[in-house]
Amino acid sequence: MESPRPKNLSVCRKKSIEELKRGRKFASELQIILRKCTGDHGSVKAEELVAKILKSFTEALAILSSGESGEVCEDLATVQAGLLCCDDQKTEGSGENRKRPASVDHPIGGYTRRKMSETWTKITLKPVEDSHSWRKYGQKEILNAKYPRSYFRCTRRHDQGCQATKQVQKTEDETPMYQTTYIGHHTCQDVFKAPQFIIDDIPREAILFSFESNPATKQELPSFSYFPSVKQEYKKEASALCDSKTHNNQSSLESLLWSDLPSIKSGPTLDLPSTPGSDYGDASGVYSCTTSSYSSFDMDLDSIHRMVVGSVDFDNFWI
DNA sequence: AATATTTGACCGGG
DNA sequence: CCCGGTCAAATATT
Numbered sequence: 001m002e003s004p005r006p007k008n009l010s011v012c013r014k015k016s017i018e019e020l021k022r023g024r025k026f027a028s029e030l031q032i033i034l035r036k037c038t039g040d041h042g043s044v045k046a047e048e049l050v051a052k053i054l055k056s057f058t059e060a061l062a063i064l065s066s067g068e069s070g071e072v073c074e075d076l077a078t079v080q081a082g083l084l085c086c087d088d089q090k091t092e093g094s095g096e097n098r099k100r101p102a103s104v105d106h107p108i109g110g111y112t113r114r115k116m117s118e119t120w121t122k123i124t125l126k127p128v129e130d131s132h133s134w135r136k137y138g139q140k141e142i143l144n145a146k147y148p149r150s151y152f153r154c155t156r157r158h159d160q161g162c163q164a165t166k167q168v169q170k171t172e173d174e175t176p177m178y179q180t181t182y183i184g185h186h187t188c189q190d191v192f193k194a195p196q197f198i199i200d201d202i203p204r205e206a207i208l209f210s211f212e213s214n215p216a217t218k219q220e221l222p223s224f225s226y227f228p229s230v231k232q233e234y235k236k237e238a239s240a241l242c243d244s245k246t247h248n249n250q251s252s253l254e255s256l257l258w259s260d261l262p263s264i265k266s267g268p269t270l271d272l273p274s275t276p277g278s279d280y281g282d283a284s285g286v287y288s289c290t291t292s293s294y295s296s297f298d299m300d301l302d303s304i305h306r307m308v309v310g311s312v313d314f315d316n317f318w319i
Numbered sequence: 320a321a322t323a324t325t326t327g328a329c330c331g332g333g
Numbered sequence: 334c335c336c337g338g339t340c341a342a343a344t345a346t347t
Contacts, residue, residue: 320347321346321347322345322346322347323344323345323346323347324343324344324345324346325342325343325344325345326341326342326343326344327340327341327342327343328339328340328341328342329338329339329340329341330337330338330339330340331336331337331338331339332335332336332337332338333334333335333336
Protein backbone atom coordinates (compact mmCIF):
# COMPACT_ATOMS: atom_id res chain seq x y z
CA MET A 1 0.00 0.00 0.00
CA GLU A 2 2.93 2.14 0.41
CA SER A 3 4.43 0.78 -2.68
CA PRO A 4 5.43 3.35 -5.22
CA ARG A 5 2.58 4.26 -7.37
CA PRO A 6 3.14 3.95 -11.07
CA LYS A 7 2.13 6.82 -13.20
CA ASN A 8 -0.13 4.54 -15.12
CA LEU A 9 -2.30 4.04 -12.15
CA SER A 10 -3.10 7.68 -11.84
CA VAL A 11 -3.71 7.74 -15.56
CA CYS A 12 -5.97 4.81 -15.00
CA ARG A 13 -7.78 6.62 -12.28
CA LYS A 14 -8.25 9.65 -14.44
CA LYS A 15 -9.70 7.46 -17.12
CA SER A 16 -11.98 5.86 -14.61
CA ILE A 17 -13.13 9.26 -13.48
CA GLU A 18 -13.79 10.29 -17.05
CA GLU A 19 -15.75 7.13 -17.60
CA LEU A 20 -17.73 7.61 -14.44
CA LYS A 21 -18.49 11.16 -15.37
CA ARG A 22 -19.82 9.98 -18.67
CA GLY A 23 -21.87 7.37 -16.93
CA ARG A 24 -23.28 9.92 -14.57
CA LYS A 25 -24.10 12.20 -17.45
CA PHE A 26 -25.93 9.41 -19.22
CA ALA A 27 -27.82 8.55 -16.09
CA SER A 28 -28.71 12.17 -15.73
CA GLU A 29 -30.08 12.25 -19.24
CA LEU A 30 -31.97 9.10 -18.59
CA GLN A 31 -33.51 10.65 -15.53
CA ILE A 32 -34.68 13.63 -17.53
CA ILE A 33 -36.13 11.44 -20.23
CA LEU A 34 -37.82 9.32 -17.66
CA ARG A 35 -39.44 12.31 -16.04
CA LYS A 36 -40.65 13.60 -19.36
CA CYS A 37 -42.03 10.27 -20.42
CA THR A 38 -43.63 9.14 -17.25
CA GLY A 39 -44.79 12.39 -15.76
CA ASP A 40 -46.39 12.10 -12.39
CA HIS A 41 -47.96 8.76 -12.95
CA GLY A 42 -44.63 7.33 -13.96
CA SER A 43 -42.78 4.48 -12.48
CA VAL A 44 -41.49 5.42 -9.11
CA LYS A 45 -39.21 2.46 -9.12
CA ALA A 46 -37.53 3.51 -12.30
CA GLU A 47 -37.04 6.98 -10.91
CA GLU A 48 -35.61 5.57 -7.74
CA LEU A 49 -33.32 3.38 -9.72
CA VAL A 50 -31.98 6.25 -11.73
CA ALA A 51 -31.45 8.22 -8.57
CA LYS A 52 -29.51 5.33 -7.13
CA ILE A 53 -27.43 5.01 -10.25
CA LEU A 54 -26.63 8.70 -10.11
CA LYS A 55 -25.73 8.45 -6.48
CA SER A 56 -23.43 5.54 -7.17
CA PHE A 57 -21.64 7.45 -9.86
CA THR A 58 -21.31 10.47 -7.63
CA GLU A 59 -19.94 8.44 -4.79
CA ALA A 60 -17.52 6.58 -6.97
CA LEU A 61 -16.33 9.86 -8.38
CA ALA A 62 -15.90 11.29 -4.94
CA ILE A 63 -13.86 8.31 -3.90
CA LEU A 64 -11.66 8.40 -6.94
CA SER A 65 -11.20 12.13 -6.85
CA SER A 66 -10.32 12.39 -3.20
CA GLY A 67 -7.82 9.71 -2.29
CA GLU A 68 -4.32 10.10 -3.52
CA SER A 69 -2.80 6.68 -3.37
CA GLY A 70 -3.90 3.11 -3.56
CA GLU A 71 -7.00 3.60 -1.51
CA VAL A 72 -9.03 3.27 -4.61
CA CYS A 73 -9.25 -0.42 -4.23
CA GLU A 74 -10.14 -0.31 -0.61
CA ASP A 75 -12.73 2.31 -0.95
CA LEU A 76 -14.40 0.76 -3.86
CA ALA A 77 -14.27 -2.54 -2.17
CA THR A 78 -15.86 -1.09 0.88
CA VAL A 79 -18.56 0.51 -1.13
CA GLN A 80 -19.19 -2.55 -3.16
CA ALA A 81 -18.94 -4.99 -0.33
CA GLY A 82 -22.10 -3.54 1.04
CA LEU A 83 -23.91 -3.85 -2.21
CA LEU A 84 -22.90 -7.27 -3.22
CA CYS A 85 -24.01 -10.19 -1.28
CA CYS A 86 -22.17 -13.08 0.16
CA ASP A 87 -22.53 -16.73 -0.34
CA ASP A 88 -24.91 -18.39 1.88
CA GLN A 89 -23.50 -20.36 4.69
CA LYS A 90 -25.34 -23.55 4.39
CA THR A 91 -23.36 -26.58 5.08
CA GLU A 92 -23.02 -28.87 2.24
CA GLY A 93 -23.94 -31.76 3.85
CA SER A 94 -23.59 -35.26 4.59
CA GLY A 95 -27.14 -36.23 3.93
CA GLU A 96 -27.27 -36.15 0.20
CA ASN A 97 -28.11 -38.88 -2.17
CA ARG A 98 -26.91 -38.39 -5.65
CA LYS A 99 -27.14 -40.54 -8.66
CA ARG A 100 -23.88 -39.57 -10.17
CA PRO A 101 -21.41 -42.42 -9.75
CA ALA A 102 -18.54 -42.04 -7.38
CA SER A 103 -15.42 -40.51 -8.73
CA VAL A 104 -11.92 -40.04 -7.50
CA ASP A 105 -12.88 -36.57 -6.48
CA HIS A 106 -16.02 -37.55 -4.71
CA PRO A 107 -15.75 -41.05 -3.45
CA ILE A 108 -18.96 -40.89 -1.58
CA GLY A 109 -20.82 -40.18 -4.73
CA GLY A 110 -22.05 -37.18 -6.55
CA TYR A 111 -20.16 -33.99 -6.62
CA THR A 112 -19.62 -31.33 -4.11
CA ARG A 113 -21.20 -28.03 -4.74
CA ARG A 114 -19.09 -25.51 -2.99
CA LYS A 115 -20.71 -23.07 -0.69
CA MET A 116 -19.74 -21.24 2.36
CA SER A 117 -16.39 -20.44 0.98
CA GLU A 118 -14.65 -17.19 0.95
CA THR A 119 -15.08 -15.36 -2.30
CA TRP A 120 -13.64 -12.24 -3.74
CA THR A 121 -13.83 -10.63 -7.08
CA LYS A 122 -11.47 -8.74 -9.27
CA ILE A 123 -12.47 -6.73 -12.23
CA THR A 124 -9.72 -6.17 -14.70
CA LEU A 125 -9.25 -4.94 -18.20
CA LYS A 126 -7.58 -8.16 -19.16
CA PRO A 127 -8.04 -11.67 -17.86
CA VAL A 128 -6.37 -11.93 -14.53
CA GLU A 129 -2.96 -13.41 -14.44
CA ASP A 130 -2.40 -14.99 -11.10
CA SER A 131 0.06 -17.14 -9.36
CA HIS A 132 -1.65 -20.47 -9.58
CA SER A 133 -2.38 -23.04 -12.19
CA TRP A 134 -5.96 -23.38 -13.21
CA ARG A 135 -7.78 -25.92 -15.22
CA LYS A 136 -10.98 -25.12 -16.93
CA TYR A 137 -13.77 -27.47 -16.07
CA GLY A 138 -16.80 -25.83 -17.46
CA GLN A 139 -18.44 -22.99 -19.22
CA LYS A 140 -21.98 -21.76 -18.93
CA GLU A 141 -24.24 -19.36 -20.65
CA ILE A 142 -25.55 -17.09 -17.97
CA LEU A 143 -28.98 -15.64 -18.12
CA ASN A 144 -29.02 -12.04 -19.22
CA ALA A 145 -25.34 -12.09 -19.79
CA LYS A 146 -23.86 -11.63 -23.17
CA TYR A 147 -20.81 -13.70 -22.54
CA PRO A 148 -20.47 -17.14 -21.03
CA ARG A 149 -18.93 -17.75 -17.64
CA SER A 150 -15.90 -19.98 -17.44
CA TYR A 151 -15.18 -22.19 -14.49
CA PHE A 152 -11.70 -23.07 -13.35
CA ARG A 153 -10.36 -25.23 -10.62
CA CYS A 154 -6.87 -25.50 -9.25
CA THR A 155 -4.80 -28.02 -11.16
CA ARG A 156 -3.67 -29.40 -7.83
CA ARG A 157 -7.09 -30.52 -6.92
CA HIS A 158 -6.21 -34.13 -7.33
CA ASP A 159 -2.66 -33.93 -6.09
CA GLN A 160 -3.19 -31.91 -3.04
CA GLY A 161 -6.88 -31.62 -2.71
CA CYS A 162 -6.76 -27.92 -3.28
CA GLN A 163 -10.32 -26.74 -3.53
CA ALA A 164 -9.74 -23.30 -4.93
CA THR A 165 -11.83 -22.38 -7.92
CA LYS A 166 -12.47 -19.31 -9.89
CA GLN A 167 -15.00 -18.06 -12.37
CA VAL A 168 -14.23 -15.68 -15.16
CA GLN A 169 -16.82 -13.70 -16.98
CA LYS A 170 -16.52 -10.93 -19.46
CA THR A 171 -18.73 -8.01 -18.66
CA GLU A 172 -20.79 -6.26 -21.25
CA ASP A 173 -19.61 -2.80 -20.53
CA GLU A 174 -18.70 -0.37 -23.18
CA THR A 175 -15.14 -1.31 -22.50
CA PRO A 176 -15.48 -4.97 -21.63
CA MET A 177 -13.78 -6.08 -18.44
CA TYR A 178 -13.07 -9.46 -17.01
CA GLN A 179 -14.69 -10.26 -13.75
CA THR A 180 -12.84 -12.98 -11.94
CA THR A 181 -14.43 -14.46 -8.88
CA TYR A 182 -12.17 -16.51 -6.68
CA ILE A 183 -13.82 -19.06 -4.48
CA GLY A 184 -11.82 -20.50 -1.67
CA HIS A 185 -8.16 -20.24 -0.96
CA HIS A 186 -5.44 -22.42 -2.30
CA THR A 187 -4.31 -25.10 0.07
CA CYS A 188 -1.79 -26.34 -2.42
CA GLN A 189 1.83 -25.47 -2.44
CA ASP A 190 3.90 -24.52 -5.39
CA VAL A 191 6.67 -26.94 -5.97
CA PHE A 192 8.39 -25.30 -8.84
CA LYS A 193 8.39 -21.63 -8.74
CA ALA A 194 9.48 -19.53 -11.61
CA PRO A 195 11.55 -16.92 -9.87
CA GLN A 196 12.08 -14.80 -12.90
CA PHE A 197 8.44 -13.97 -13.01
CA ILE A 198 7.60 -12.30 -9.86
CA ILE A 199 4.56 -10.72 -11.01
CA ASP A 200 1.50 -10.98 -9.82
CA ASP A 201 -1.86 -11.68 -9.35
CA ILE A 202 -3.44 -8.57 -10.34
CA PRO A 203 -2.93 -5.87 -12.80
CA ARG A 204 -2.64 -2.51 -11.25
CA GLU A 205 -5.95 -1.43 -12.58
CA ALA A 206 -7.66 -4.23 -10.83
CA ILE A 207 -10.53 -3.41 -8.61
CA LEU A 208 -10.82 -5.75 -5.74
CA PHE A 209 -14.05 -6.60 -4.10
CA SER A 210 -14.03 -8.72 -1.03
CA PHE A 211 -17.05 -10.38 0.34
CA GLU A 212 -16.06 -12.76 3.02
CA SER A 213 -13.07 -13.59 4.97
CA ASN A 214 -11.80 -16.27 7.12
CA PRO A 215 -8.30 -15.43 8.00
CA ALA A 216 -7.85 -18.85 9.45
CA THR A 217 -7.96 -20.33 6.00
CA LYS A 218 -5.25 -18.11 4.69
CA GLN A 219 -2.57 -20.50 3.74
CA GLU A 220 -1.04 -18.83 0.81
CA LEU A 221 2.39 -18.64 2.25
CA PRO A 222 5.42 -19.51 0.30
CA SER A 223 6.71 -22.88 1.14
CA PHE A 224 9.78 -24.72 0.17
CA SER A 225 8.69 -28.14 1.03
CA TYR A 226 8.90 -30.59 -1.74
CA PHE A 227 5.86 -32.48 -2.67
CA PRO A 228 6.51 -36.04 -3.68
CA SER A 229 3.83 -36.57 -6.25
CA VAL A 230 5.21 -34.65 -9.11
CA LYS A 231 2.93 -35.15 -12.01
CA GLN A 232 2.61 -33.76 -15.42
CA GLU A 233 0.86 -30.68 -14.28
CA TYR A 234 3.86 -29.74 -12.22
CA LYS A 235 6.18 -30.35 -15.07
CA LYS A 236 4.05 -28.31 -17.27
CA GLU A 237 4.00 -25.55 -14.81
CA ALA A 238 7.71 -25.71 -14.39
CA SER A 239 8.18 -25.39 -18.07
CA ALA A 240 5.22 -23.19 -18.64
CA LEU A 241 7.38 -20.34 -19.67
CA CYS A 242 8.87 -22.38 -22.43
CA ASP A 243 5.66 -23.87 -23.51
CA SER A 244 4.65 -22.45 -26.82
CA LYS A 245 0.96 -21.98 -26.40
CA THR A 246 1.06 -21.04 -22.81
CA HIS A 247 3.92 -18.84 -23.61
CA ASN A 248 1.93 -16.99 -26.15
CA ASN A 249 -0.94 -16.36 -23.89
CA GLN A 250 1.18 -15.61 -20.97
CA SER A 251 3.57 -13.40 -22.71
CA SER A 252 0.92 -11.36 -24.28
CA LEU A 253 -0.81 -11.01 -21.00
CA GLU A 254 2.35 -10.23 -19.25
CA SER A 255 3.44 -7.68 -21.74
CA LEU A 256 0.13 -6.04 -21.28
CA LEU A 257 0.44 -6.21 -17.57
CA TRP A 258 3.97 -5.00 -17.62
CA SER A 259 2.92 -2.05 -19.60
CA ASP A 260 1.02 -1.07 -16.55
CA LEU A 261 3.69 -2.15 -14.15
CA PRO A 262 6.89 -0.69 -15.40
CA SER A 263 8.25 0.08 -12.01
CA ILE A 264 8.12 -3.40 -10.64
CA LYS A 265 9.15 -5.19 -13.71
CA SER A 266 11.77 -7.76 -13.04
CA GLY A 267 13.29 -10.66 -14.82
CA PRO A 268 13.70 -11.01 -18.53
CA THR A 269 12.23 -8.44 -20.76
CA LEU A 270 9.33 -9.66 -22.72
CA ASP A 271 9.30 -7.83 -25.91
CA LEU A 272 6.55 -9.49 -27.73
CA PRO A 273 3.70 -8.26 -29.82
CA SER A 274 0.60 -7.82 -27.83
CA THR A 275 -1.97 -10.57 -27.99
CA PRO A 276 -0.46 -12.76 -30.63
CA GLY A 277 -3.20 -15.12 -31.54
CA SER A 278 -4.81 -14.99 -28.20
CA ASP A 279 -8.47 -14.57 -28.14
CA TYR A 280 -10.17 -12.50 -25.53
CA GLY A 281 -13.51 -12.61 -27.25
CA ASP A 282 -14.97 -13.99 -24.11
CA ALA A 283 -13.84 -15.56 -20.95
CA SER A 284 -13.60 -18.89 -22.63
CA GLY A 285 -10.29 -18.11 -24.21
CA VAL A 286 -8.75 -17.46 -20.90
CA TYR A 287 -5.33 -18.81 -19.92
CA SER A 288 -5.12 -21.65 -17.58
CA CYS A 289 -1.62 -22.29 -16.50
CA THR A 290 0.60 -19.82 -14.81
CA THR A 291 3.13 -19.71 -12.13
CA SER A 292 5.08 -17.29 -10.06
CA SER A 293 5.94 -16.38 -6.56
CA TYR A 294 4.02 -14.11 -4.38
CA SER A 295 5.04 -10.58 -4.92
CA SER A 296 4.98 -7.72 -2.58
CA PHE A 297 2.07 -6.40 -4.54
CA ASP A 298 0.18 -9.53 -3.88
CA MET A 299 0.83 -9.08 -0.24
CA ASP A 300 -0.35 -5.54 -0.52
CA LEU A 301 -3.62 -6.66 -1.90
CA ASP A 302 -3.82 -9.29 0.70
CA SER A 303 -3.44 -6.66 3.33
CA ILE A 304 -6.04 -4.58 1.65
CA HIS A 305 -8.25 -7.57 1.57
CA ARG A 306 -7.89 -8.05 5.28
CA MET A 307 -8.47 -4.41 5.93
CA VAL A 308 -11.55 -4.28 3.86
CA VAL A 309 -13.33 -7.20 5.26
CA GLY A 310 -11.86 -7.15 8.70
CA SER A 311 -12.03 -10.30 10.61
CA VAL A 312 -15.30 -11.85 9.91
CA ASP A 313 -16.01 -14.84 11.98
CA PHE A 314 -16.70 -17.44 9.45
CA ASP A 315 -16.26 -21.10 10.04
CA ASN A 316 -15.34 -22.67 6.82
CA PHE A 317 -12.46 -24.92 6.23
CA TRP A 318 -11.31 -26.79 3.23
CA ILE A 319 -9.34 -29.27 5.14
C1' DA B 320 0.39 -41.12 -24.49
C1' DA B 321 -0.64 -37.73 -21.33
C1' DT B 322 -2.85 -33.70 -20.41
C1' DA B 323 -6.07 -29.81 -21.36
C1' DT B 324 -10.37 -28.06 -23.22
C1' DT B 325 -15.01 -28.43 -24.89
C1' DT B 326 -19.58 -29.37 -24.24
C1' DG B 327 -23.85 -31.67 -23.08
C1' DA B 328 -25.77 -33.84 -19.13
C1' DC B 329 -26.52 -34.04 -14.41
C1' DC B 330 -27.57 -32.14 -9.95
C1' DG B 331 -29.43 -29.27 -6.35
C1' DG B 332 -31.11 -24.84 -4.62
C1' DG B 333 -34.47 -21.48 -5.02
C1' DC C 334 -39.00 -26.07 -13.28
C1' DC C 335 -35.22 -22.86 -14.12
C1' DC C 336 -30.64 -21.58 -13.48
C1' DG C 337 -26.00 -21.99 -12.34
C1' DG C 338 -22.21 -25.08 -10.81
C1' DT C 339 -20.04 -29.41 -11.70
C1' DC C 340 -18.99 -33.72 -13.93
C1' DA C 341 -17.12 -36.51 -17.41
C1' DA C 342 -16.97 -38.29 -22.17
C1' DA C 343 -15.33 -36.73 -26.40
C1' DT C 344 -12.16 -34.12 -28.62
C1' DA C 345 -8.04 -31.26 -29.12
C1' DT C 346 -3.42 -30.27 -28.05
C1' DT C 347 1.26 -31.05 -26.84
